[in-house]
Structures are given as C-alpha cells and as structure tokens.
Amino acid sequence: MAENYYQEELLICGGKQLVGEIELSASKNAALPLLAAVLLTDSPLAIENLPELRDVHSMCEVLRHYGVAISPAGSTFTFAADKLLCSCPPAPLMRSFRAGSLLLGPLLARCGYAELPLPGGCAIGRRPLDLHFSALQALGAQIEVAEESIVARADGLSGAQIRLGYPSVGATENVLLAAVLARGETVLENAAREPEVVFLAECLRAMGAEIEGAGESRIRICGVERLDGGTFRLPPDRIEAGTWACAAAACGGELLLRDYAAAENAELWRILQQMGAEVRQQPRGLTIAARRRLQAAEVTTGPYPAFPTDLQAPLMAAAATAVGLSRIRETVFENRYHHAAQLQRLGAVIGVEEELAVVVGMPLKGAVLQAQDLRGAAALLIGALAAQGESRLGGLMHLRRGYEQPEQKLVRLGADIRRILPIKDENNYRNRQILML
Numbered sequence: 101m102a103e104n105y106y107q108e109e110l111l112i113c114g115g116k117q118l119v120g121e122i123e124l125s126a127s128k129n130a131a132l133p134l135l136a137a138v139l140l141t142d143s144p145l146a147i148e149n150l151p152e153l154r155d156v157h158s159m160c161e162v163l164r165h166y167g168v169a170i171s172p173a174g175s176t177f178t179f180a181a182d183k184l185l186c187s188c189p190p191a192p193l194m195r196s197f198r199a200g201s202l203l204l205g206p207l208l209a210r211c212g213y214a215e216l217p218l219p220g221g222c223a224i225g226r227r228p229l230d231l232h233f234s235a236l237q238a239l240g241a242q243i244e245v246a247e248e249s250i251v252a253r254a255d256g257l258s259g260a261q262i263r264l265g266y267p268s269v270g271a272t273e274n275v276l277l278a279a280v281l282a283r284g285e286t287v288l289e290n291a292a293r294e295p296e297v298v299f300l301a302e303c304l305r306a307m308g309a310e311i312e313g314a315g316e317s318r319i320r321i322c323g324v325e326r327l328d329g330g331t332f333r334l335p336p337d338r339i340e341a342g343t344w345a346c347a348a349a350a351c352g353g354e355l356l357l358r359d360y361a362a363a364e365n366a367e368l369w370r371i372l373q374q375m376g377a378e379v380r381q382q383p384r385g386l387t388i389a390a391r392r393r394l395q396a397a398e399v400t401t402g403p404y405p406a407f408p409t410d411l412q413a414p415l416m417a418a419a420a421t422a423v424g425l426s427r428i429r430e431t432v433f434e435n436r437y438h439h440a441a442q443l444q445r446l447g448a449v450i451g452v453e454e455e456l457a458v459v460v461g462m463p464l465k466g467a468v469l470q471a472q473d474l475r476g477a478a479a480l481l482i483g484a485l486a487a488q489g490e491s492r493l494g495g496l497m498h499l500r501r502g503y504e505q506p507e508q509k510l511v512r513l514g515a516d517i518r519r520i521l522p523i524k525d526e527n528n529y530r531n532r533q534i535l536m537l
C-alpha cells in the first residue's frame with residue numbers, strides 16, 4: 101500500500117465515454133464485520149478474497165494488537181485467534197476508520213473484557229455509538245466511555261430482548277457478534293436489513309451459530325457454547341458496483357459489471373433507469389448503458405432497501421451532468437454533503453439546505469479538487485471524468501479506504517487518468533512525477 105498517498109494526486113482528462121467491463125472487488129463493508137468475527141473462535145478462519153483496502157489493513161493491524169496471528173497465502177488470509185491478548189490498540193490507528201467499534205461485541209463474548217480507543221471514520225456526521233452501547237448493556241455488559249477510549253466488561257453475556265432506536269448497521273452487527281456466544285436467546289427488533297448483515301449472519305451460522313431472520317427487521321439468536329472457524333469468500337462490493345454505474349451514467353458509454361447480479365441496490369437501478377440509463381441483467385453480469393445525457397432525479401436515502409446513503413455522493417455527481425433540477429434528500433447522516441462544494445468547482449450548480457440538496461445539471465469543466473471523505477472522493481472522481489478538460493484530485497487517502505485500484509479499473513474503460521507523485525530530487529525540491537497507469 102503506497103504510504104505516499106497523502107501527497108499523491110490523480111490527473112484526470114475528462115469528457116470520455118466509459119466502455120468495457122469491470123471485475124468488482126470484494127465488499128469492504130462485508131469484510132470488516134467478518135474480520136471482527138475472527139475473535140469469536142479459537143479455530144482458524146480463512147477469507148479467500150480479502151480486498152486490498154486501507155480500512156481492511158487497519159482492521160488487520162488492530163486484530164494483531166489483540167494477539168491474532170495472520171497468515172497470508174496469495175489473496176487468502178488465515179486468522180488464528182486462539183491466544184488473545186488483553187490489549188488496547190493505538191488511538192491513531194483506531195481513529196483512522198469506524199469499524200473498530202465492531203470489536204466490542206466479540207471481545208465481550210469471548211473474553212468478557214474490551215478496551216479500545218474511540219473509533220474515527222468519515223467526517224459525515226457525529227456518528228455516536230449509543231445504540232451499540234445500550235444493546236451490549238442489555239446483554240449484560242458494563243461500558244465506560246472515558247475521554248478517548250471505551251472500556252467494556254461482562255461477567256458472561258445473557259440473551260435479551262433488544263429494540264434498536266434506529267436500524268443501525270454497526271449496532272446490528274455488534275449484537276450478532278455478541279449474542280452468538282451469550283447464554284440464552286436474544287431477539288433484536290428494528291435490526292438493519294443490509295446485505296452485509298445477511299452475509300455476516302450466514303458466516304456466523306457456518307461457524308455454528310444459531311441465527312434466524314437476518315435481512316428482516318427481527319432477528320433471533322440462540323447463544324451457543326463455542327464457534328468453529330471456516331473458510332469464507334466475500335461477496336462483490338455493491339457500493340463499488342453502484343459507484344461505477346453512476347460513473348458510466350454520467351460519462352456515457354456502456355459498462356459490464358462482470359459476474360454481478362442486480363438483486364442488491366434495486367433502488368439505484370430504478371433511479372438510473374428513471375434518469376435515462378439502460379440497466380440490463382446479462383448472462384455475464386449487469387450492464388449499464390447511457391446513450392444520451394441523463395435526466396434529473398428525485399432521491400431520498402434511507403436504511404436498506406431504500407436508496408443507499410453510500411451512493412448519494414456518486415449519484416449527485418451524475419445528477420450534476422443531467423438535464424434539469426434534481427432533488428436529493430440525505431436522511432441517514434447529518435453532514436454528508438462535503439462533496440457538493442467541490443463539485444461546484446467543476447461548475448456544478450448545487451444548493452444545500454439541511455438534508456436537501458438541489459442540483460441543476462450543467463456541462464462540467466475540469467478543476468483542482470480535494471476529497472474529504474470516502475464516497476465524496478468517488479463523487480469527485482466521477483465529476484472529473486464527466487468534465488471537459490483536465491482535473492487534479494487530491495485527498496486520495498480517503499478514496500483508498502474503500503476502492504481497490506480505482507484508477508486502473510477506469511483506465512481499462514478508456515478513462516485518461518495518471519498518478520502525480522511527489523518526488524524529492526537531489527536539491528530536495530518537491531517536484532512531481534506523472535505516472536502513466
């Protein structure tokens with residue numbers, strides 16, 4: 101993983117159609133809870149297609165702090181958590197991503213103790229953990245939150261009736277990761293229904309857990325004595341699929357998402373079709389074609405199966421090129437429009453008032469852009485690809501948290517993208533080197 105992504109930029113010469121096929125990487129948001137589940141068993145657990153992403157690296161680093169041995173073999177990684185350490189990972193590492201909070205459940209279930217610095221993640225809202233804490237307390241945990249860290253204790257977890265105040269994905273996953281080893285039955289009401297929750301439950305069941313109803317709002321878990329390991333293959337990343345679909349819709353052309361089925365993200369495909377893109381399930385995967393300028397859209401994000409909040413920014417970039425006025429309502433996070441100001445640098449006409457963003461589509465022109473969060477970075481990449489002329493995109497450390505080799509995948513579709521790397525020459529001047537991809 102190039103550590104110089106803090107200065108790295110992309111040089112994008114936009115205005116080209118995207119034509120060709122992409123093989124999606126494995127899902128970041130399915131990988132992270134499965135990595136947390138590694139802590140639940142003293143048997144080896146292997147993941148065959150772990151994606152090369154910053155957040156995955158960070159989670160593996162955190163697991164090592166708790167004593168997990170990680171053995172890579174090609175793209176398969178085997179995790180051994182037979183000897184856990186009572187440790188506390190470094191705060192800077194935990195602050196670099198959000199999913200560290202998912203370790204609370206398994207550590208409480210396996211060791212009865214968890215100490216971890218407060219997690220970080222994209223600056224898209226306050227992102228409290230109150231729903232995680234109250235659910236784990238219902239299972240019998242005592243939780244103290246100090247200035248910068250969380251200390252949780254439990255003298256054995258016991259099943260409980262839990263109702264989430266909001267169908268939080270992370271809180272649902274934390275309850276699953278704790279209740280599978282709790283004494284007795286847990287019923288979780290108002291659970292998140294995201295595909296990543298279903299995948300986690302499938303893996304836990306394969307490890308010996310007793311779980312019913314994952315994917316619905318009511319999940320029932322019967323605790324068991326212990327869990328086995330196993331070998332798992334992650335699903336393709338549905339948010340990456342939606343991101344490239346928005347790129348193809350914004351730039352025009354035809355994209356095949358190889359071996360991908362449209363079952364997930366149904367709301368996105370509906371919206372893109374409404375905007376004039378053609379979405380077709382083919383034998384080799386899902387094709388998205390845009391043969392004319394998009395029409396405007398009306399979109400409201402929400403918990404699954406509503407339109408995914410993680411695709412709000414990529415869709416806004418597509419709407420910025422469309423004919424007419426689009427309305428986007430972000431109802432999941434309270435501060436997830438950072439990309440709007442940067443899209444305006446490309447000439448986009450966007451007004452934001454609390455949860456509502458109004459976008460009037462315009463022909464976009466290249467500009468210098470700086471990403472501030474993961475999905476906002478993807479939106480700026482899409483905007484730059486659709487804009488006429490040259491753009492430079494900085495803040496790539498955000499993009500690399502959730503997209504594996506994005507520029508290489510897009511270059512294979514005909515995009516003109518080069519990496520600009522800082523080099524220190526003999527006089528220590530900070531020159532820049534432009535790399536063809």
Ligand code: EPZ
Pocket residue numbers: 128129132198199222225226227228229230231232233266267268269270271292296409410432433434474475502
């Ligand atoms: C997961 O985050 C995803 N991350 C997010 O993807 C995604 O945007 C989000 O779910 C919603 O789908 C991973 O899976 C690693 P939430 P999570 O708990 O679990 C509030 C990406 O780009 N809330 O469902 O953190 C919260 O503030 C990332 O890949 C509480 O109030 O999301 C938010 O407003 C970004 N208290 C809403 O619920 C809590 O205790 C949804 O959050 C927990 C959450």
